[in-house]
Amino acid sequence: MLAAVDAQRRAELRQLELVCELVDCYGTVDSSPVPGASRLVASGGDGTPPLDEFCVNELAALLRLSEASAWALIRDAINLRERHPQAWASVLLGLCPVWQARRVARACAELSAEAASWVDVRVGPALGRLPWTRLRRKLAGHIVAADKELALAKAARARRDRFVSIRHTGDEPIISACSQVDLDMEIADSVRRELKAVGAGNVAVVVPGSLFERTDAALNDAGIDHGKATRQGLDRQVTIVPTSLVKGLELDSVIVVEPAAILREEVRGPQSLYVALTRSTKRLSIVHAEPLPAVLR
Numbered sequence: 001m002l003a004a005v006d007a008q009r010r011a012e013l014r015q016l017e018l019v020c021e022l023v024d025c026y027g028t029v030d031s032s033p034v035p036g037a038s039r040l041v042a043s044g045g046d047g048t049p050p051l052d053e054f055c056v057n058e059l060a061a062l063l064r065l066s067e068a069s070a071w072a073l074i075r076d077a078i079n080l081r082e083r084h085p086q087a088w089a090s091v092l093l094g095l096c097p098v099w100q101a102r103r104v105a106r107a108c109a110e111l112s113a114e115a116a117s118w119v120d121v122r123v124g125p126a127l128g129r130l131p132w133t134r135l136r137r138k139l140a141g142h143i144v145a146a147d148k149e150l151a152l153a154k155a156a157r158a159r160r161d162r163f164v165s166i167r168h169t170g171d172e173p174i175i176s177a178c179s180q181v182d183l184d185m186e187i188a189d190s191v192r193r194e195l196k197a198v199g200a201g202n203v204a205v206v207v208p209g210s211l212f213e214r215t216d217a218a219l220n221d222a223g224i225d226h227g228k229a230t231r232q233g234l235d236r237q238v239t240i241v242p243t244s245l246v247k248g249l250e251l252d253s254v255i256v257v258e259p260a261a262i263l264r265e266e267v268r269g270p271q272s273l274y275v276a277l278t279r280s281t282k283r284l285s286i287v288h289a290e291p292l293p294a295v296l297r
Contacts, residue, residue, distance in 0.1 A: 047113030068210035086124025096128030201252030
C-alpha cells in the first residue's frame with residue numbers, strides 16, 4: 001500500500017514537471033496576421049511566462065481532461081514553479097503531496113508575484129511538516145497579510161453576495177460563501193450536513209468540470225464515502241455529478257458548487273445552471289468562493 005502511494009506521488013510530480021516543460025516549449029507563436037492564428041496568453045498568475053493558447057487543447061486531449069481542467073493543471077504547475085519556489089522544492093523533494101502544493105498555488109492565484117513570493121517564504125517550508133488543517137489556516141492568514149486591499153475587496157464582495165433569491169420547493173436553500181482556500185472543507189461540511197438531514201436519502205454534489213477532480217479529492221480527504229456519476233446513473237448515497245450529466249436526475253438533496261464557474265464553462269451556461277438548481281426534491285445548497293452570478297442575486 002505504501003509503495004502504491006509513493007508511486008502515485010512520483011507520477012503526479014512527474015506530470016507537473018512535464019506540464020511545465022510543455023509550457024516552455026509553447027512559449028512562442030508565429031507572428032501571423034491570419035484570423036484565428038495562435039496567440040500568446042498568460043500561463044498563470046502575475047510573473048508567469050506566456051503560452052500558446054492552443055497548447056491547452058493538446059494537453060486536454062492527451063490527458064482526456066476537459067479544457068477547464070487542463071487549464072487548471074497548467075496554471076497550478078506554472079504558478080508553483082514560477083511563483084512558489086519553496087513549495088515547489090518541497091514537492092520535488094517528496095516532502096508533501098502534490099495536491100497540497102497545488103492548493104497553495106491556487107489560493108494565491110490572484111496575488112501579485114511579489115505577494116505570492118512573500119506567502120511562499122512563510123508557507124512553502126511548512127508543507128508536509130504541519131497538518132493540512134493547521135497549514136490551511138496559516139495560509140489564509142498570510143494571504144490576507146500579503147495583500148490587505150485584495151482581502152478587504154474579497155470580504156466586501158462576499159458580504160454583498162450573501163443574499164440570493166431562488167425559487168425552490170421544499171426547505172429554504174442554504175447558501176455558503178467561503179474563500180478558495182476553504183472551498184474543499186466547505187464542500188465536505190455541506191455533504192455531512194445534508195447526510196444528517198436526508199437520512200437514507202441521496203445527495204448529489206453538482207460541480208463544473210474544472211472542479212470534478214478537486215471535489216473528489218476533497219471528499220476523499222474528509223473520509224466521506226462517495227461515488228462518481230456515470231451515464232448509467234447513481235449507485236452511492238453521495239455522488240459527485242458533473243453539470244453535463246445532471247439533466248433528468250431527481251435527488252433528495254443537491255449541493256451546487258460554484259454557479260459562476262458553471263455559467264462560464266458550459267456551452268449553454270444559463271440553462272445548465274437552471275437545470276442544476278432544480279434537481280432537488282427536498283433540499284438545495286449552494287457553495288461558492290467566486291462571486292455569485294447576477295442571476296442569483
